[in-house]
Each structure stands twice: as C-alpha cells, then as structure tokens.
Amino acid sequence: MALQNIEPLNDQLADIIVRADEPWIETEPGKAWMKVLWTGPETGRWVALFRWKKGYTAAPHKHLSDAHTYVLKGKLKVRDGVLDAGDYDYEPNGVLHGATVALEDSEYLFVCEGPVLFYDENGLTSYLGWEELTRMRDAAKAGRDASLGVRVTARSAV
Numbered sequence: 001m002a003l004q005n006i007e008p009l010n011d012q013l014a015d016i017i018v019r020a021d022e023p024w025i026e027t028e029p030g031k032a033w034m035k036v037l038w039t040g041p042e043t044g045r046w047v048a049l050f051r052w053k054k055g056y057t058a059a060p061h062k063h064l065s066d067a068h069t070y071v072l073k074g075k076l077k078v079r080d081g082v083l084d085a086g087d088y089d090y091e092p093n094g095v096l097h098g099a100t101v102a103l104e105d106s107e108y109l110f111v112c113e114g115p116v117l118f119y120d121e122n123g124l125t126s127y128l129g130w131e132e133l134t135r136m137r138d139a140a141k142a143g144r145d146a147s148l149g150v151r152v153t154a155r156s157a158v
C-alpha cells in the first residue's frame with residue numbers, strides 16, 4: 001500500500017519565530033508596552049503580549065471578534081472580577097468591555113480573532129486590527145514612531 005502524499009503544495013510555508021529580545025513597543029510612556037507576535041492578513045487574527053505597570057487603565061472597547069487572554073503575571077481588574085496570573089479569559093465576539101485596570105505590574109498573552117473598537121464618553125476613538133498592529137511593529141523595528149496616530153490609551157484590550 002502506497003503512503004499518502006502529505007507534502008505541502010505551498011512551498012512558502014515556514015514557522016515565524018519572535019525572539020525573546022524582540023523590542024517592546026511603548027504605547028503609553030512609562031505605563032504600557034506591547035509586543036506584536038503575529039498578524040494574519042488572510043484571517044485578521046493577531047497575537048500580542050501586553051505589559052502594563054500597576055495603575056495603567058485601558059480604554060473601554062467592543063470586541064469585533066472573539067479573543068483569548070492568558071495572564072502571565074500580575075493582576076487585572078476586569079468588569080466585576082479580577083484576573084490573576086495563570087487565569088484565562090474568553091471574550092466573545094460583540095461583547096462590550098469597560099475600562100481594565102492593572103492592579104499590579106502585569107503581563108498577558110492576547111490571541112485575538114479580529115479587530116477591537118475603542119470608545120469613550122464622546123464616542124468611538126480608535127480601531128485596532130492586524131493592519132494597525134503590523135504597521136506599529138514595522139515602524140518600531142525601523143526605529144520610527146510607532147504611534148501612527150492611533151490613540152495611545154486605546155491600544156490595549158482585555
């Protein structure tokens with residue numbers, strides 16, 4: 001019996017490795033940083049690490065896709081509860097989330113299936129998806145300003 005051919009037809013396939021020393025993007029001076037790990041142009045998915053100093057508050061937002069949060073370090077105040085290191089949070093598509101506060105210096109892994117929309121009491125403030133993240137990462141790697149006009153306080157979600 002012949003073995004099934006499992007060779008990929010796409011010869012462009014390759015792992016994407018982000019080394020530990022990849023620079024963090026400072027999204028709010030002295031308070032918040034982000035490391036873009038992966039962005040997926042075909043699907044709109046993206047993966048990032050977030051690092052917040054104690055007291056940092058992320059803006060209210062609406063999830064335009066579902067997302068997965070895993071807290072690596074620290075403590076995050078979310079809605080009516082607290083996420084501790086080791087906790088996982090599934091955030092469904094369409095949900096509205098109020099401000100999120102770092103109760104301690106914190107880090108979390110965020111796997112997002114699409115964009116996040118930020119707002120304040122005056123209305124929508126910014127949109128964050130794989131394109132914005134890719135531009136920010138590329139600007140940071142090139143040593144340019146990575147803010148790209150995106151409102152700084154609106155770059156983090158949980």
Ligand SMILES: [Fe+2]
Pocket residue numbers: 061063091097157158
């Ligand atoms: Fe959220």
